[in-house]
Amino acid sequence: MEEEQQIGHSGLVEKVANYLREHIVMDHFQPGQRLPERTLAKELQVSRTPMREALKILATEGLVVLLPHRGAVVADVSPRDMQEKAYVLSVLEQAAAELACCNASDDDIAELQAMHYEMKAAFLRRDRQNYFRLNQDIHNRIVALSGNASLIEMHANLSRQLYRVRYLSNEKSDKWQVAMGEHEAIMAAFAERDADRVGRELRHHLGKTWMKYANGGSKDDAVHERNDGEAEAC
Amino acid sequence: MEEEQQIGHSGLVEKVANYLREHIVMDHFQPGQRLPERTLAKELQVSRTPMREALKILATEGLVVLLPHRGAVVADVSPRDMQEKAYVLSVLEQAAAELACCNASDDDIAELQAMHYEMKAAFLRRDRQNYFRLNQDIHNRIVALSGNASLIEMHANLSRQLYRVRYLSNEKSDKWQVAMGEHEAIMAAFAERDADRVGRELRHHLGKTWMKYANGGSKDDAVHERNDGEAEAC
DNA sequence: ACCACCAAAATGGCATACCATTACATTTCC
DNA sequence: GGAAATGTAATGGTATGCCATTTTGGTGGT
Numbered sequence: 001m002e003e004e005q006q007i008g009h010s011g012l013v014e015k016v017a018n019y020l021r022e023h024i025v026m027d028h029f030q031p032g033q034r035l036p037e038r039t040l041a042k043e044l045q046v047s048r049t050p051m052r053e054a055l056k057i058l059a060t061e062g063l064v065v066l067l068p069h070r071g072a073v074v075a076d077v078s079p080r081d082m083q084e085k086a087y088v089l090s091v092l093e094q095a096a097a098e099l100a101c102c103n104a105s106d107d108d109i110a111e112l113q114a115m116h117y118e119m120k121a122a123f124l125r126r127d128r129q130n131y132f133r134l135n136q137d138i139h140n141r142i143v144a145l146s147g148n149a150s151l152i153e154m155h156a157n158l159s160r161q162l163y164r165v166r167y168l169s170n171e172k173s174d175k176w177q178v179a180m181g182e183h184e185a186i187m188a189a190f191a192e193r194d195a196d197r198v199g200r201e202l203r204h205h206l207g208k209t210w211m212k213y214a215n216g217g218s219k220d221d222a223v224h225e226r227n228d229g230e231a232e233a234c
Numbered sequence: 235m236e237e238e239q240q241i242g243h244s245g246l247v248e249k250v251a252n253y254l255r256e257h258i259v260m261d262h263f264q265p266g267q268r269l270p271e272r273t274l275a276k277e278l279q280v281s282r283t284p285m286r287e288a289l290k291i292l293a294t295e296g297l298v299v300l301l302p303h304r305g306a307v308v309a310d311v312s313p314r315d316m317q318e319k320a321y322v323l324s325v326l327e328q329a330a331a332e333l334a335c336c337n338a339s340d341d342d343i344a345e346l347q348a349m350h351y352e353m354k355a356a357f358l359r360r361d362r363q364n365y366f367r368l369n370q371d372i373h374n375r376i377v378a379l380s381g382n383a384s385l386i387e388m389h390a391n392l393s394r395q396l397y398r399v400r401y402l403s404n405e406k407s408d409k410w411q412v413a414m415g416e417h418e419a420i421m422a423a424f425a426e427r428d429a430d431r432v433g434r435e436l437r438h439h440l441g442k443t444w445m446k447y448a449n450g451g452s453k454d455d456a457v458h459e460r461n462d463g464e465a466e467a468c
Numbered sequence: 469a470c471c472a473c474c475a476a477a478a479t480g481g482c483a484t485a486c487c488a489t490t491a492c493a494t495t496t497c498c
Numbered sequence: 499g500g501a502a503a504t505g506t507a508a509t510g511g512t513a514t515g516c517c518a519t520t521t522t523g524g525t526g527g528t
Contacts, residue, residue, distance in 0.1 A: 011511095013511085013512095036478080037478095037479075037480090038478085038479085046512080046513090047512060047513040047514070048513080048514085049511075049512055050511080050513095052480095053511095068479090068480085068520085069478080069479055069480070069521065070478090070479080070521075071478080071479065071480095081383065081384070084383055084385065087329075087382060087384075088326070088329070088382065088384045088385050088388060091325060091326065091329040091385075092322070092325065095321075095322070095325040148321060148322065149315065149318055150315070150318045150322045150392070151318065151321070151325075154388060158384075246481075246482070247481085247482095270509090271509075271510090272508085272509085280483090281483045281484070282482095282483080282484085283481075283483070284481080284482065284483095286510090302490085302509090302510085303490045303491060303508080303509055303510070304490090304491070304508090304509080305509065
């Protein structure tokens with residue numbers, strides 16, 4: 001710690017944020033636990049300034065909550081909140097997929113197909129690590145192909161906020177087979193350039209995907225709110 | 235300015251942010267104009283700290299851009315960006331409307347109808363001020379009825395980012411008649427609890443609404459990108 | 469026991485100083 | 499005259515101190 005506490009080089013905020021994020025996501029800090037600004041700053045050998053900014057970043061990411069005059073506490077993962085975010089995510093991805101379907105070049109779709117088959121390979125090998133990574137990559141790629149910067153950014157934000165849940169329930173892989181099938185359907189619709197169908201399939205897929213996390217995720221599952229699953233069936 | 239330079243109390247960041255926001259939105263600061271942190275801080279009799287935070291807030295709101303080592307500059311309203319944001323807004327509002335249509339109580343819908351007729355009254359009186367205000371209120375109310383906190387928050391964010399455009403082109407009221415008709419259609423669909431139709435009508439309405447702003451808004455209208463208007467027509 | 473009141477500690481927010489890095493303009497060298 | 503080097507100002511980022519507000523735990527009065 002002697003070799004770099006001296007310098008004003010940039011990145012301290014990120015370091016602190018990453019450190020805290022890691023520990024929160026990996027569940028080393030229990031929800032509700034207090035994160036005293038000054039104390040933590042001393043421990044991490046930084047001043048209040050970067051610590052404050054880091055906490056604010058984590059607050060926008062939904063990992064901590066800033067209570068007025070009571071400091072920062074680790075946010076608890078409310079299934080309700082997560083479902084709401086997941087729902088918005090699915091809406092955004094549906095829209096993105098529709099746009100992507102129109103905008104993408106044939107090469108883009110070919111690349112998507114390639115990624116899909118890579119993922120399928122990982123699936124067949126029961127290689128969870130790469131399966132999940134490629135799955136994420138594909139979804140992100142689809143959103144990127146929408147060409148809508150705001151959409152991409154907002155999707156990335158939500159995705160980050162849901163990462164914690166995604167991490168916590170990393171083992172729920174019952175429905176791999178089903179998920180793969182859904183991905184196949186999405187890719188088929190892409191190949192046919194049927195934007196509506198791509199959107200619907202993706203939305204459906206995401207609905208089921210996140211339902212899984214939500215149900216198996218927590219103690220009180222008063223999850224049967226209203227806006228769960230699809231909205232089409234009113 | 236003499237009556238409140240006596241600091242210590244909280245809210246300096248907000249004051250500064252509001253001040254700058256006002257001037258930017260009202261077009262007193264030209265796009266591209268630099269906003270030197272320290273200089274501005276001196277002028278407004280504050281230190282760098284609140285000024286920095288205010289600028290960061292405005293940056294997230296899309297009003298200023300933070301260029302690395304070149305300071306903050308007033309963001310220019312790129313028609314492209316605005317259209318992209320407007321598109322996402324319409325997607326979110328569509329989703330919100332579908333949820334709202336399912337979740338809303340009969341009283342909620344009645345209240346919506348009431349607001350609608352208030353707006354219609356303002357329309358008949360050619361009362362722009364109240365028309366626009368009520369129009370906003372109705373849209374916000376619909377989103378609020380979705381019951382999805384994330385959705386509400388993200389919608390509010392986008393709405394804020396589009397406020398500038400909304401303000402700049404405040405006079406474009408050619409299509410009042412049409413817009414009113416679209417609102418009637420939306421309300422009718424609401425009354426029948428037809429979620430899909432509510433969603434479609436609202437999306438269509440927003441598409442046309444923002445198209446208006448985008449076209450009349452600026453110099454280079456390379457607006458004929460891809461993701462303008464509706465996505466259904468692929 | 470209960471409530472009001474007060475003091476100590478924690479927190480939020482602002483001001484300010486310091487230093488490294490980068491942009492920009494000037495100078496210098498070829 | 500043009501390119502490279504250099505100096506200067508601006509910026510970003512951090513550390514730190516101060517003070518107001520609020521929380522909190524303890525104290526005394528009834």
